[in-house]
Amino acid sequence: MSDRRLHRPHWLATGICTWALTAALAVPALAQDAAKAGNAQARQANTLQSLAELDGKAPTTRQLNIQHWNTAEGARVLFVEARELPMFDLRVTFAAGSSQDGDTPGLAALTNAMLNEGVQGKDVTAIAQGFEGLGADFGNGSYRDMAVASLRSLSAKDKRDQALKLFTEVTGKPTFPEDALKRLKNQMLAGFEYDKQNPGKLAGKTLFANLYGEHPYAHPSDGTPQSITGITLEQLRAFHAKAYTPGNAVIALVGDLNRSEAEAIAAQVSAGLPKGPALPAPAQPTEPKAGFTHIEFPSQQTHLMLAELGIDRQDKDWPALSLGNQILGGGAFGTRLMSEVREKRGLTYGVYSAFSPMQVRGPFMINLQTRAELSEGTLKLVQGILADYLRSGPTQQELDDAKRELAGSFPLSNASNASIVGQLGAIGFYNLPLSWLEDFMQQSQALTVEQVKDAMNKHLSADKLVIVTVGPKVPQKPLPAPTDKPSGQPLGVPEH
CATH class of the missing domain: 3.30.830.10 (Metalloenzyme, LuxS/M16 peptidase-like)
Known part of the structure; x- marks a missing residue:
């Protein structure tokens, strides 16, 4: 198959x-x-x-x-x-x-x-x-x-x-x-x-x-x-x-x-393969201009995507960026984005951020859906959350929690033959050290708040975002005020 x-x-x-x-x-x-x-x-x-x-100790993992x-x-x-x-x-x-x-x-x-x-x-x-x-x-x-x-x-x-x-x-x-x-x-x-x-x-x-x-x-x-x-x-x-x-x-x-x-x-x-050498990797992309594009689409909701160039797979800041993104929006509940956009305001079913490092600089992206009449306010809110996070960095508590979550999930990377063969393929393809998995874990657990903040600011800027929205143009409404108990179900349940 x-x-x-x-x-x-x-x-x-x-x-x-x-x-x-x-x-x-x-x-x-x-x-x-x-x-x-x-x-x-x-x-x-x-x-x-x-x-x-x-x-409080990390689950057993194997070398x-x-x-x-x-x-x-x-x-x-x-x-x-x-x-x-x-x-x-x-x-x-x-x-x-x-x-x-x-x-x-x-x-x-x-x-x-x-x-x-x-x-x-x-x-x-x-x-x-x-x-x-x-x-x-x-x-x-x-x-x-x-x-x-x-x-x-x-x-x-x-x-x-x-x-x-x-x-x-x-x-x-x-x-x-x-x-x-x-x-x-x-x-x-x-x-x-x-x-x-x-x-x-x-x-x-x-x-x-x-x-x-x-x-x-x-x-x-x-x-x-x-x-x-x-x-x-x-x-x-x-x-x-x-x-x-x-x-x-x-x-x-x-x-x-x-x-x-x-x-x-x-x-x-x-x-059994055709004989031949390696193909050259693509060149590094050039920095794009920040900009906004809207695509008209008949829907009750608007899809929001925000992105900028991130890092390539060889970048030494990957452990710090991975952990920093985990706090911003890479996890489930409890991230900055999920807390402010869904839990306090009920604006979306889910909001996520991610780095995708590739052979050359891959994208950093934030992705969510919300009600069309709240889309402009939600977009400004998300931009503000990113800017504030880059300005202030994570708290010590957020960093400690992210490290514990990583320590708990990390053993899954070698929990089965299928997961291990995927790791080996990536290590070989991106020419990473054979000790990369262990190195990543050790480096992540040793990170400080300032190191995470510095890495995020080195590679991201709230002023460089390329933004695309897809949905209908409708009159906008003000966002609800943040509260510990939003009324009703979260908005922006995926339509597709």
Whole structure:
């Protein structure tokens, strides 16, 4: 099956639109050294800790023993051995996202979508049945920075060998059947028509265009009706030949494998790809002009998006910015934005902020919906909250609470093979240190109020916002006064 919304925790966000992040984490724990970990230790690792046992301490987390090497063809490999379950997860990440589309928006997305539509002697149905018959699962997805192909399979040799053979054919030698291309184009064109009725989609596309201008991040990852219609089989094959190469790939492996088995798997996958080097990363975007755009849309509500350029994935301020954003609007209830906009005034169902660091500077965004007649006042309120937060910084209590929340959620980053393989893929793709997860946690817990405030002000300014609103133009009403007990239900319940 194709999964275009692969999950990653917020501290390793890999650059897709943050409001589209979905999925779940499974629970089997990973032993650091599976060869020495007995059943008793595995049971202990999977035992829930009570709040009394924690007594203010962070939940137990494991240090990952990440092994790494390069294949003969140049693919980078990261591997973690995990013997708890008789299965393994494989994820191949290519620098083949929409930032590599060139003059043909949607080329990367359509190429990735076509991978499992046909190989020599098998159509899309036979491929799906092949994986399912082996108890294996294939996934793929395309984003701004990257394209992904993944496999989950039983580790028994007979099942593993067959699943890998099919996976290698799908990723390395797709046949790009013409009938499948027509079908996928029709599906994408239907999706574009649906997007016209979705104010969030309209706002997001306009926001990225305004924020990035002529930069490759500006155009929609899925392309446009005009560009998708004109894409040919020859273009798909050419893009696959240059972008799905070992030199342009990171192979992540987690599961019931030893080093020699992992090396054999990586070698097989790498050798099956078209030969070629890494593609150059996109250039850094230029700073956009602050501005306001309104799109008229028949609705009871107005969708508000505020953004500015944030950071790239290599920026050393990421721990401070991540924690600072958690306090501003990156969490659930209790953030500055949620407290002032929803809890005290009932203006929205939810308001969120997020950094999305990518290969080059990704966006910082604030996103919410509210009643159309209160939209102008709500926008000014949100702008004021951001300006005040940058001016004053977090309180010590807010910082302490954010650190505790991070310490509690952080173990989920290595709670399952699926979550670990995602972390490995991101570490390899963004060329982060192998100790990055542990470093991030230690650096976050050591941050002071002043360090968080300085980092937020270094990278954000309330005067640089690019703003897009989508909704009807209606007479405006004054905002309700803040109160501890707003009357009625929160406004701005999502309509779409």
